[in-house]
Amino acid sequence: MSSGAVVGVGVHSGQRCSVRLHRDDGPIRFRLGRFEVTARASAVVATPRCTVLGDDGVRIATVEHLMAALRVGGFWSGVVVEVDGPELPILDGSAEPWTDGVAALGQPPPAPPAWHRRTPVAFEHGRSRIVWRPGEDRLEVAIDYAHRAIGAQRWAGTPGSYRDVLGARTFATAEEVHTLRAAGGLKGAEEGRGIVFADDGPSTPLRWPDEPVRHKALDALGDIALLGRPLGGSLSIERGSHAAHVSFMLHLSRHLPPDRGPDPT
Numbered sequence: 001m002s003s004g005a006v007v008g009v010g011v012h013s014g015q016r017c018s019v020r021l022h023r024d025d026g027p028i029r030f031r032l033g034r035f036e037v038t039a040r041a042s043a044v045v046a047t048p049r050c051t052v053l054g055d056d057g058v059r060i061a062t063v064e065h066l067m068a069a070l071r072v073g074g075f076w077s078g079v080v081v082e083v084d085g086p087e088l089p090i091l092d093g094s095a096e097p098w099t100d101g102v103a104a105l106g107q108p109p110p111a112p113p114a115w116h117r118r119t120p121v122a123f124e125h126g127r128s129r130i131v132w133r134p135g136e137d138r139l140e141v142a143i144d145y146a147h148r149a150i151g152a153q154r155w156a157g158t159p160g161s162y163r164d165v166l167g168a169r170t171f172a173t174a175e176e177v178h179t180l181r182a183a184g185g186l187k188g189a190e191e192g193r194g195i196v197f198a199d200d201g202p203s204t205p206l207r208w209p210d211e212p213v214r215h216k217a218l219d220a221l222g223d224i225a226l227l228g229r230p231l232g233g234s235l236s237i238e239r240g241s242h243a244a245h246v247s248f249m250l251h252l253s254r255h256l257p258p259d260r261g262p263d264p265t
Helices: 064-072 096-103 159-165 174-182 211-227 242-255
Strands: 006-009 016-027 029-032 035-038 044-046 052-055 058-060 077-083 121-125 128-133 138-144 152-157 171-173 195-198 234-238
Touching: 006 096, 016 096, 029 058, 035 052, 035 058, 064 096, 064 159, 064 211, 121 242, 128 242, 138 211, 152 159, 152 211, 159 211, 171 174, 171 211, 174 195, 211 234, 211 242
Parallel strands: 029 077, 138 234, 171 195
Antiparallel strands: 006 016, 016 077, 029 035, 044 052, 052 058, 121 128, 128 234, 138 152
16 A cells, blocks of 8 residues: 655755655565665664654655654554655655645554653753643644744644644745755745744734644654654653754663563552
8 A cells, every 4th residue: 555656845954855655564664676674763864953863875755844744644664755855855845745645544553552751851951941741632732933924833732633733834034034044954944834923023914823833842752752652641742852862762762671561459
């Protein structure tokens, strides 16, 4: 079972890429020619305003939006993402354009057991702070931007509302865009591929008043999916980033193996 091709341009590289999703046994993995990279935090090789997977010299960038769509669609395994370019297309800047392809894959395999511990975990990475607590499956994300059109925003939800963030588009301030373009980046950034916040407001009408923090929640869902299993419990992220998300998952994987079973009742 496969999806139709999704074709677009990478926002950072400006290169065209065609993507097809196929059902196959085993972990979620990305295939470029004869090379495959497993979608795991241990395979992340860079986080330059996106999440980049790599192995054997192959790099596949901006995987987080598709990973979020797969996670919300219930896929933790059983999918091969076939690409013909180094960066997944940005499309409209959100994960919504991936949902039809994920739905075309059919019923997902059973989810693996959730990661679980009996005690909270607090983690800091630069200005980011991430706290995991046992209990209800819940995500809370907070941002705080100096830009007056963004400011402080907070979004919280449970798995039943995670789909509500898939349509939130990537964003940057006009100052950030100028800096990144001067450094040779954002080669595929054009109108309709995200939101630019200038002094007088966003470049396009927002889909929600809190669209920026919803997009940060979307990024978190996609990055945390690279754990390869559900992260049960409550996760709170303040001023998150791709680098902080990945570092947190590596911290869990390397230093805090999950408990063998749930809390006794």
